[in-house]
Amino acid sequence: MGVHVFDTMGTMVSLRFAGSTAPASVLDEVEEAFRVFDERFSLYRPDSEISRMARGELPLTRASAELREAYADAFDWSRSTGGTFTPHRPDGVIDLSGTVKAKAMEAAARVLESSGETDWMLVAGGDILTRGDLGGPPWRAGIVDPDDRGALLCAVELVGRHTALATSGTAERGEHIWRTGDPRSPQRYRQVTVLADDIVTADVLATALVAGGPDRCPELIDRFDIEAITVDYAGHLTATPGLQSARGLTPI
Amino acid sequence: MRARALALSILSSAAVLTVGWQLGTQGQTPTVPDATATTTTTAPNGGSMSSAAAAPAPTPTAAGSSASATAPASDSASGTFTGTSVQTRFGPVQVQITVANGSITDVTALQLTDKDQRSVSISNRAAPVLRQEVLAAQSANVQGVSGATYTSDGYLSSLQSALDQAGL
């Protein structure tokens, strides 16, 4: 196995290959893919296009086509998740961080595929995207226990059509999901992990499920082709049928 | 319109409507997979049924199908019954119920595809689960971990970095 690690978008990306690591040119292209998104969409960079928009220096109508497209796409997600996912902060500023990292991962995936890499796992700040397998056995991902960062809740196989995994919650970066009501009420979700067939769906739905909570969970899970594991503030876990027997879990 | 024609029309129409209404209310048998069911849904296995579009199947359409689905009849009825295909907004949907001693013990969604021909389970519900053990990353044999996003600094103390180190 070969592993390549680099930092981008304020986090670390790990790229693991089943065989040997890809050539440097490919790795450079992968890093470049992330950098392009970062430069345009990072709210932490004062000179990014989105920061300029947040300050009011750039109206949406004069933004680049890529930004407007990303905005429109985020809007579509907002509609199809019934508003639980939203590309706006409560103060109205456009915040596309919910989809940008995933889109960057997809761009990186395209780079890898066109370079002929068939078996790899891309981990970007907790979002996982895989292709192929580990030369036989499938790629496996663990879901971190929000109460004990050194332990796992369970381990999931990334096989078949569900090869993208994303977790959303408040454990690491604090309260970044905008939702109303008492964030500490026991029924609300503390962390949600979503397994889907593409990383943008996984990321958006993970965020939507945390924001919407148990009330909106059934409709979201029903409407999209995903598996999910939720953890609430009381420490209770729920899982969809496909994950109920994941390693470390047992149905009640 | 002549009085007799009017009377005949009203009478026959009322009769037809009553029949329909009766059939509609009778069709409501508890064979619907829905959130209030206490049964757990088993995972859909390789769908042997014909594929079609899936759906957030609104429960009443399944109720409509049960008029034509074989409903659990007598108390001693047991077995697995497959309902006929029901049209939902996104296409035909089929459910299978398992009955033991006259009560429904399980409802299985048969494999379906959504608009993009992807397989979707009709009744995807998150049900409570328990942790069997406290898993350590190394013993779980994973290559990546997912938790809420870590920062570049946070990475250093994260499980991912330990895995990456081991892999390098």
Next chain:
Amino acid sequence: MTLRTAPTVPVRTRRMVDPVDRTRRIRGRRRRRTADAMIALVWASVAAAMTLWLAYGGLNTVSGLATALTAAGIVTGLVGTDLILVMLVLAARIPAVDRVVGQDTAMAFHRQLGKPALYLILAHGALLTVGYAMADGSNVVTETISLFQGPDMALAYLGLGLLIAVVVTSVVAVRRRFAYEAWHLIHLLSYAAVLVALPHQLSAGGVLADGTVQRVYWIALYVLAFGAIAVFRFAVPALRSARHGIRVAGVEQVAPGVVSIHLAGRDLDRLQTAGGQYAIWRFWTGATWWHAHPISFSAVPTASSARLTVRDLGTGSAAISRVRPGARVSIEGPYGVFTEAHRVAPKLAVVAAGIGITPIRSMLEHSTLRPGEATVLLRGSDPSQSYLWDEVGALRSMRGNAVFSMMGPRPQGLATWMSVEALAHGVTIGTVFPDLLNSDLYVCGPQSWIDLVIRDARAAGLPEDQIHVERFDW
């Protein structure tokens, strides 16, 4: 032959009660019952359309505004389509329908259903779009786009467009601008509209789902409607025309602007034309083949010949009088309830004006009348309008029965069907026809003139059943 002028004092005759009378009443009652049953069937079919949704458990799907709108959308679609199928059946010229109520009544009903059907289908589209948009949390435009992309939905929208075109062009104001044939062609798009809408009815939604009784019933309705049209408007006429091999034998000018067309053919008596009926004729010459004319038989057909008398309309070579002997003719029919078989009363009162003489003459020819049973009044504004009058007087059935004439123009500015002279002499409908209230009144002539006759008859207290009218422009 000179005819007596209309009497100013009613002529008294003996009252007659007999088995023929009873048979007529029984038949009349049976026809009325059948007509009522047919109407009830139409409305029951509308109820059935709603029932399809009820039986599917539709009421249970309604849980809020969005679902209520969606449910309403489904029901309006079902009812609207049902009405359109009923309209097709009405226009199919089914003989049973013709015998009971006549094509003109059927077509009047057909026309009445047009706008409601369209409104229902429009509501169907609008309610579903809004209902789904509300349920999805999206807007109407997005929802329309998303609906449009559904399976068979593009066809459904096409059907809606065709339907709108058909109804718009059928609105009287628009219709006048089109030549009848052009308008009719557009109207036939309604068949296409209904057919292209069928796939989405069977594939979208749950009411007509695969394997349900509802689906079977629905398809049966379509088969019934289109089958009726295929059989009675295409197959039967085609076969009939081929079988009888009708050709024009000659064209005879009987009066200025009026011609009698003599037809020759095989087994024309097997058409079983009753006196007073008409058929829809197509003359296969270059200029006339695309017109279909409804023309009454002016004589009861024999085995090898038939006669039509008609006003010479059309210009140039499209004029019917230009049809050359030997030209092939196809027939649709015979149709019509202006016959002796539709009588309900013991006596017969007949009023004909101008071209209206045609069905009257054949009706009288076909009737078996006893002396004193019938009174016939022939009206003309001038002598050129008195064609076929002598034939009427010479009919066997008219022996012992009175035939009166009323000649002369109507009084200026007065709404009456009578001539100046008759009016001056105090003639009324009651003085012309003894026992009017015990008579069947048969009226044929120009549109507005007929309406005036009927007005007088109704005012005299004549029941609707006993008023028989042949209109030439339904």
